[in-house]
Amino acid sequence: MSKLNLIAQLLMGAALLAGMWLARRGKFRAHAFCQTSVVFLNLIPIFYFMAPVFHKGVQPGLPHRLNDSFYSVATAHAALGTLAEVLGIYIILVAGTKLVPAALRFKKYKPWMRLELVVWWLTILLGLGTYFVWYGGASSKANDASAGAQQPTSSAPAASASPQAAPKVVTVEISNFAFTPKELTIESGTTVIWKNNTGRHTVVADDSGFESTVMAAGEEFRRTFEREGRYQYYCSLHGAAGGADMAGTINVTARRQPR
Ligand SMILES: [Cu+2]
Known part of the structure; x- marks a missing residue:
């Protein structure tokens, strides 16, 4: 457009x-x-x-x-x-x-x-x-x-790790006007890092619970989710609340393993 x-x-x-x-x-x-x-x-x-x-x-x-x-x-x-x-x-x-x-x-x-x-x-x-x-x-x-960042990213713990080694940090990649993965399920206490690989984007919660600044390429935004629930968010430049266009969802479940 x-x-x-x-x-x-x-x-x-x-x-x-x-x-x-x-x-x-x-x-x-x-x-x-x-x-x-x-x-x-x-x-x-x-x-x-x-x-x-x-x-x-x-x-x-x-x-x-x-x-x-x-x-x-x-x-x-x-x-x-x-x-x-x-x-x-x-x-x-x-x-x-x-x-x-x-x-x-x-x-x-x-x-x-x-x-x-x-x-x-x-x-x-x-x-x-x-x-x-x-x-x-x-x-x-x-x-x-993003090419340079590829190697350190791959050595980070994967989101699909076993419950014993529940990851505390999960990454959502931002590229091609999309959040990947678009829908993410994490345990409470997990930190989500949105990594912006291309262009300018934002991460804004539908309920205004969190909001990043406009991120340039290479910048990131992070947030730790303590409360269980379904958090919908969008890019305020290319999407809208309610899952329209450039948007994503974070599902936060109960912690499976007590500390
Ligand atoms: Cu965007």
Whole structure:
């Protein structure tokens, strides 16, 4: 979805440049159609993809995590993108309709339209930045990290060990937008370590009982489960409470062997 949006945004940015060229050629009707289509088409990815992702993944970290590029680039992109979209609709209303009262209308089209094009393209650049911070660079780094971490992990006690040697630490791997194992059963007193191998993810309990920060590749989050029960959790960037998409479950059973 993020890749599809990236391609769509680049195409729309290119269409706006083509539309500018149409205006220069004096083809104003085609110009108006082109620019108007882009501004309104862009409402679809905004409301169906970007706004929900921002709401779920970025808003919870604001403003205290703005020193992390994951939050700051996305926030700048969202702010400038909102401006670009609102300004675009305003220009369309002034230039193409009589809905805007005289006092609020501009008379010189060119400076406003140029400003809009610049703001729009700056938004695209910040969007590219967001894409690479969120989905790009981190994953290639993570591949190295997970390859290097493979050997020490395999020597750790396995989750399926006999009751006599009940493991006190169990690992859940995070990669390919999934938690592995997705469902894990442990004895109470066991510590679960979530190891993030690729991209940025979080571990958030459905009942808010625990919550990690946004983890970069190579980072981990741990929690010791003392109470028996069923703990559902999800990644706040790629999943949702109730087991949707990127989510998992920890079942905590009674300790089989008293100390
Ligand atoms: Cu995730």
